[in-house]
Amino acid sequence: MDTSDLFSSCRKGDIYRVRYLVEQRDVELNVRDKWDSTPLYYACLCGHEDLVRYLLANGARCEANTFDGERCLYGALSDPIRRLLKEYKRITAKCMQRDYYDDFLQRLLEQGSYSDTMFLVHGMSFCAHRCVLGARSPYFAEMFETKWKGKNMIALKHPLINPAAFGSILQYLYTGRLDIDVEHVEDCKRLAKQCRLQDLIEELEEKCKKVYEFVSSKPGTCVKVLTVEPSGNGRLQEDLAMLADCAVPAELRVGFGELPFDSTDNFCSYPDLCFHIQGYNFLCHKSFFCGRSDYFKALLQDHFCESQELQSQPSIPVITLHNINEETFTRVLYYIYSDDTEVITLQFQ
Structure with a gap:
């Protein structure tokens, strides 16, 4: 309902309604x-200059020489809107958005924090994370x-x-965008x-077809x-x-995620961090916990010198967390990785 309301408001030029939907309802621009x-295309098409300016300032995509950019420019009702589109400069269309999960994945790709492999492709290097x-x-x-297997540098x-x-x-694998x-x-x-990415193909x-029809x-x-x-996402x-x-430790998997967990049986996640909680070992990744939480980032930086090592995998440091049970940590764990988790609600009588 909110999405259709956004389109309708952009066609009408109702900037107050659009601001409410974007800023209060978190509707995707x-x-x-x-x-x-x-929404930006309709604002341009209907000649709402102030609304176009607002949408651009809040993350609407309109890069030059892209399908969206050219379509908005061609459909713009007035010259002032065309000038606004041409003059608007943006380093990245995501810089004004408030989706922290998307932002984290983009930074993970661009900065390569805690990456464990590097690809060399005809003179260009790409840092990556095997787990992702x-x-x-x-x-x-x-x-x-x-x-x-075992290679930290892979030449293609x-x-x-x-x-x-x-x-x-790589951009698609990390962010879903290409x-x-x-x-x-x-x-x-x-x-x-x-890479067996049939959905992407x-x-x-489909996008090539639309671009060809539009340009023609x-x-x-x-x-x-x-x-x-x-x-x-x-x-x-x-x-x-x-x-x-x-x-999640095998003995705790019943009740979390999707059963029967067959997907994990033959999949190696290449963990580089272990959290020890209530006698259970959770094999995790520094890139996700440090990138998603300042708390865990500070905790890991302060405690690595004091941490123990996992006996089965000596290269993996073990951090013991107190005052938290395994069930609560598991819910935090799923949020860290997927931005989604089950929340326990308490009902009082």
Whole structure:
């Protein structure tokens, strides 16, 4: 209901209603309707300059030479709106958004904090986390346990592997979003097929079709960058929740996550941190706990010098947490990895 209200308000130019939906109801600004149109497109089309300015300032995407950018520019009702679109500068379209989970995943990709592998692709290097790539792609999960097993640096020398396309594939695996120059789309589809990302291939083909139809019908437009955006984080969150499944001790798994936990039996999550709670060991990842929580980041930095080591895996430090039970920690664990968890509600009579 809120989403349809946002589209309606943008067509009407009701900036107060739009501000309420965005700031109070947390409605996603870049949502799309069945015609693949965004709220910004309707604001431009209907000539609401103040609303266009507000949407841009709060994270609406309108990068030059993209499908959305060119469509908004072509459909703008007035020259002032066109000038506003052309003059508006943005380093990243996500910088004003308030989705901290998306922001965390983007930073994890860009900064590579606590990464445990590096890919070398024709002179370009890409830091990555095996746990993320393995959870998101069966191909990577298989390769890390076979051809790439034990390797911290992996050189991809095949002439058909394009560095730009490889970077976009990593972007998709980490964030669910992909930006690629139109000239590299076929390279990206080839890599997606290798990585067994059928959903991405279908999305790329559908987006290419829409861009072709738009450019063919609108002389003078130029789309150089193709963008694939997730309709929601559902699949991404489900994949990363498997890392939480793996972190939970086997004897505690009944009752948490999705049964029967078959997905964890043959999946290696490559943990680098252990939390010891009430006699149970939770095998986790520094990248998620430090990136998602300042509390855990400070805790780990202060206690690594005092931590013990896991006997079965001496390279993994063990941090003992007090004053928390295993059930509560498990719920925190799922939130850290997937931004979703079950919350216990207490009812008083």
